[in-house]
Amino acid sequence: MTEVLEGVYQLLTPFPQYTIEEAQKLRKELEEKPRVTKGLPYVMPYLIKRGGETVLIDCGWNTDDAYKALEDGMREYGSHPSEITKLVITHVHPDHYGMAGKLKQLSSCEVVIHERDAEVIKDRYLAPKQLTAGMEKFMEMHGVPEMSAPSMSQGSMGMLDKVAAVPPDRSVRGGEVVKAGDFEFELIWTPGHSPGHLCIYEPNRKILFTGDHILPTITPNVSIHAQTHGSPLGDYMRSLDVVENLDADYVLPAHEFDVKVLKQRITEIHDHHKARLDEMLRCVDKGGSTAWDVAGRVQWATGKLEDFEPWMQRAAVGETLAHLEYMFELGQLAKVMRGEHQYWIPA
């Protein structure tokens, strides 16, 4: 737990597979020497205490350990989860939003979520069966062999018991301001990692909360799945432009550790995707390839596609599709249906 500046505090809640102590230890170690961990160890909510308001940006998974870590962290700054007045969610992924329902019950806080993310709460958390069926068909269409499609599509359903979903009290579009005393937090719509992702900017103190949009060493997963509309990677690249020129002394992400220089980090992320796009384009056959074909040819930091767990294969296909769709948007690829399968062809 760290004081960023007076009234703004960085908290930490562990992921389910880590204890509080392990997560806190990793927070220190990673900043000194960044490395790939076995899944993310923690998420960093931010507490803002100002002018009688107690604002929390993101929370954590709905587990006892994560709640305890939040409670302990808030207590350190003379506060308690029951005193939260506003809960601003950067996006509804379970590590950021999981505890929202519990906190709402405890504090009757105003829950603020972007409308595009609010839209997926029902499908994702309240009636996920249909989503699972849709995902199976979707994976088959993109060339995933039938053998692995059913188990793949159930991938992340095991996390449902760690999410207490709640609808927003205030559904936003970006451009709104959340006030806390003399702090004015501007909500900036940055779609890509999720359709309704929000970054939050305080222009007077030059603070930027980046959620999962910009992390110091990890490039956030940008993926296409059965619920996706349009081109998330195109959105993501445009969302990098949206925050690139903000004047920020504090760039505070939800994972890893603080970002040192915003502009430089954005350049690195651009370079990463440029290289990834080039690589994927080389993996598309002249006669056409499915997303599964391409995913099986590109390099993955974690090994070979065929050795991945089913949920990892699903993530890899989704990430591949985001790149292919972006190249379609740029006019570099065409797409065509052959029978039940979608093929990508160099344009």
Ligand SMILES: [Zn+2]
């Ligand atoms: Zn996320």
Ligand SMILES: [Zn+2]
């Ligand atoms: Zn996250």
